[in-house]
Amino acid sequence: MTCPWSAKLDRYLDSELPDDELTEMEAHLRSCPSCAPEALSRLQLKRVTQAVGHRFSPSPEFRMKIEQSMSAPKPRPWMVRWAPAFAAAAALALMLISVGVWLQHSRSEQALDELADLHVATLASANPVDVVSTDRHTVKPWFQGKLPFSFNLPELQGSPFQLLGGRLTYFQQNPGAQLLFEVGKHRISAFIFQNRAELSRLNSGSSLSRKLAFSSETWTEGGLRYFIIGDASPSDIRGLSEFLRSAARS
Amino acid sequence: MPLFASLYNFAHWLTQNREEAEDLVQETYLKALKGFASFQQGTNFRAWMYRILRNTFLTSRTGLSVKMTEPLDLEENPAALPVTPDTPESVLLARADQQAVQDALERLPVHFREVILLCDMEEMSYQEIAETIGIPIGTVMSRLSRARKSMRELLETQVRGASQARGAPQK
Numbered sequence: 001m002t003c004p005w006s007a008k009l010d011r012y013l014d015s016e017l018p019d020d021e022l023t024e025m026e027a028h029l030r031s032c033p034s035c036a037p038e039a040l041s042r043l044q045l046k047r048v049t050q051a052v053g054h055r056f057s058p059s060p061e062f063r064m065k066i067e068q069s070m071s072a073p074k075p076r077p078w079m080v081r082w083a084p085a086f087a088a089a090a091a092l093a094l095m096l097i098s099v100g101v102w103l104q105h106s107r108s109e110q111a112l113d114e115l116a117d118l119h120v121a122t123l124a125s126a127n128p129v130d131v132v133s134t135d136r137h138t139v140k141p142w143f144q145g146k147l148p149f150s151f152n153l154p155e156l157q158g159s160p161f162q163l164l165g166g167r168l169t170y171f172q173q174n175p176g177a178q179l180l181f182e183v184g185k186h187r188i189s190a191f192i193f194q195n196r197a198e199l200s201r202l203n204s205g206s207s208l209s210r211k212l213a214f215s216s217e218t219w220t221e222g223g224l225r226y227f228i229i230g231d232a233s234p235s236d237i238r239g240l241s242e243f244l245r246s247a248a249r250s
Numbered sequence: 251m252p253l254f255a256s257l258y259n260f261a262h263w264l265t266q267n268r269e270e271a272e273d274l275v276q277e278t279y280l281k282a283l284k285g286f287a288s289f290q291q292g293t294n295f296r297a298w299m300y301r302i303l304r305n306t307f308l309t310s311r312t313g314l315s316v317k318m319t320e321p322l323d324l325e326e327n328p329a330a331l332p333v334t335p336d337t338p339e340s341v342l343l344a345r346a347d348q349q350a351v352q353d354a355l356e357r358l359p360v361h362f363r364e365v366i367l368l369c370d371m372e373e374m375s376y377q378e379i380a381e382t383i384g385i386p387i388g389t390v391m392s393r394l395s396r397a398r399k400s401m402r403e404l405l406e407t408q409v410r411g412a413s414q415a416r417g418a419p420q421k
């Protein structure tokens with residue numbers, strides 16, 4: 001004679017029973033002569049399976065091989081230019097996501113997190129920018145008609161910064177401009193959106209950006225909200241921010 | 251390297267071969283890097299990686315041959331969950347040692363093996379397993395239930411066989 005509760009044993013042992021059923025099940029197990037030993041036996045099998053399951057480990061040589069191939073991917077045509085940023089960003093992103101750092105942030109951290117993700121995704125993309133140009137006179141007009149606002153770009157000649165291009169982006173359902181800059185080996189994204197109440201609550205330098213090893217700056221100027229984010233040094237982020245601020249005022 | 255040791259271990263269980271497991275893991279990371287832009291935030295990263303690994307395996311030569319020789323799930327209907335009868339098997343299983351469990355796992359069809367490993371070894375939730383394998387949660391439950399039943403039957407045979415071989419008393 002099979003106890004009808006035995007059909008729930010697996011879900012019970014896998015911690016998949018909802019709270020109310022869990023309480024009932026626990027009460028039942030204390031009194032059922034058929035389910036109690038069965039639960040014990042299944043639990044033991046689960047434990048042995050877990051112990052046995054972890055029996056294969058990668059060799060140190062293989063680990064090294066993969067780590068090397070991750071940090072220095074073979075160049076493909078589109079990657080030649082983006083390879084360092086791609087590898088660093090993608091490896092970083094994989095690492096970060098695996099520890100689930102995004103799990104419990106405040107709302108503003110989530111927003112910055114989302115922008116950081118946009119930045120990382122851009123670097124990992126085969127076509128990081130829609131308009132590829134180092135010339136602000138090419139990049140700025142490209143956005144005209146594509147966005148409900150316009151903005152100025154700074155002259156970077158003689159500075160350590162270089163404009164790489166731009167793309168349209170969406171953040172919380174609002175269109176914006178994402179501009180990609182380079183300083184040394186680092187890439188920096190500048191996001192520009194129309195300012196809204198939700199955005200004005202965001203602060204830079206949250207715990208998130210510290211965890212990401214990213215630096216960020218954010219400010220409002222002329223009804224636009226700017227976010228600068230990248231793995232460059234905080235002083236480079238500030239430096240680029242200054243260029244953008246003064247361009248906005250000109 | 252995120253999930254490196256776990257992915258390798260799982261790959262080795264799927265392929266049952268070190269070299270193939272290494273190729274599988276390497277390909278998984280390459281695909282993950284290439285496809286990273288398509289990774290949706292908010293989805294489960296671990297399930298995403300395991301899914302890439304699993305799909306890569308199923309389209310590999312070994313994976314394809316495994317698929318060909320394995321009967322597809324016929325009665326994957328959550329309403330028809332098999333009920334395990336009460337038998338003295340629980341007594342026998344209490345004696346199942348690690349070697350017996352390992353042998354049984356290796357002999358299980360790959361669809362059963364993976365679902366047990368994802369649940370018991372990786373301690374994934376049913377939701378994560380559903381995302382990894384790409385099947386509904388109800389199917390995860392019925393497949394898991396049938397996989398465990400198979401496993402218990404294999405163990406029972408082994409344990410009984412071993413007892414008889416040693417001439418040990420049954421009770």
Ligand SMILES: [Zn+2]
Binds near residue numbers: 032033036
């Ligand atoms: Zn019972």
